[in-house]
Amino acid sequence: MNPEPTELAAALARFDQLWSPRIVTTVNDYDVRIAKVAGEHVWHAHDHTDEFFLVLDGELRIALRDGTDGAEREVVLPRGAVFVVPRGVEHRPSAPDGASILMFEPSGTSSVGERHDEVPGHVDATTGHRL
Amino acid sequence: MNPEPTELAAALARFDQLWSPRIVTTVNDYDVRIAKVAGEHVWHAHDHTDEFFLVLDGELRIALRDGTDGAEREVVLPRGAVFVVPRGVEHRPSAPDGASILMFEPSGTSSVGERHDEVPGHVDATTGHRL
Numbered sequence A, B: 001m002n003p004e005p006t007e008l009a010a011a012l013a014r015f016d017q018l019w020s021p022r023i024v025t026t027v028n029d030y031d032v033r034i035a036k037v038a039g040e041h042v043w044h045a046h047d048h049t050d051e052f053f054l055v056l057d058g059e060l061r062i063a064l065r066d067g068t069d070g071a072e073r074e075v076v077l078p079r080g081a082v083f084v085v086p087r088g089v090e091h092r093p094s095a096p097d098g099a100s101i102l103m104f105e106p107s108g109t110s111s112v113g114e115r116h117d118e119v120p121g122h123v124d125a126t127t128g129h130r131l
Helices: A008-012 B008-012
Strands: A022-027 A030-040 A051-058 A060-065 A072-077 A081-085 A091-106 B022-027 B030-040 B051-058 B060-065 B072-077 B081-085 B091-106
Touching: A008 A022, A008 A030, A008 A051, A022 B051, A022 B081, A051 A060, A051 B022, A060 A081, A072 A081, A081 B022, B008 B022, B008 B030, B008 B051, B051 B060, B060 B081, B072 B081
Parallel strands: none
Antiparallel strands: A022 A030, A030 A091, A051 A081, A051 A091, A060 A072, A060 A091, B022 B030, B030 B091, B051 B081, B051 B091, B060 B072, B060 B091
16 A cells, blocks of 8 residues: 555556556455456456446447347447446447546455456456556 | 446546435445545544545545645646545545545445544545445
């Protein structure tokens, strides 16, 4: 826990890697993570936790298989929008034009969940890196 | 949990009361709350949880008694800055020129903690209201 405030814009300027979350701070046993994203992540699900998204810059899309019989839909988050993916729901974030996002989830949560499609090379399967 | 994204600017436009947090969404057993603030809150402490702040607009100040023998200091959070007040630390948020903030904390957490000075009339002692 940092004894001084962290400016998110400065924190984002400290790394370039896409789909590779950095842990900005912790709240009890939860992480606050930030990531730069562009293109598509991978279909995955977190079986034991909800996952919170806040868009800091750009536009994030999240495809969800939460319909009857797993029917797909997509939600669109402009800058300043928040959304929670409920535990167990298969989802795939994407950002055709790039985005910066903030996430809130229990420490140790994998970026690709417990169930996922084959992880492509551009996606970092991680529990978050130090900033 | 809302099945659609929530734009924080629109959510903030739905209420005017100061120091009266609204619950935007939940993440497991945590709330994501937003509040409009101006002037001073009250000195208080949360004995059982850390408290996360993100400044959405304006500037937030947080006075802290976290020094040796409870010595006071103040941190200043511009727009886009985050800070975590560790559990047990007496603190008093303020915003001389007004601010909008987002908080993460366990559902049921009181806005004035377990220990607090006398709560002034302009501060809402609440576990958060529905948006």
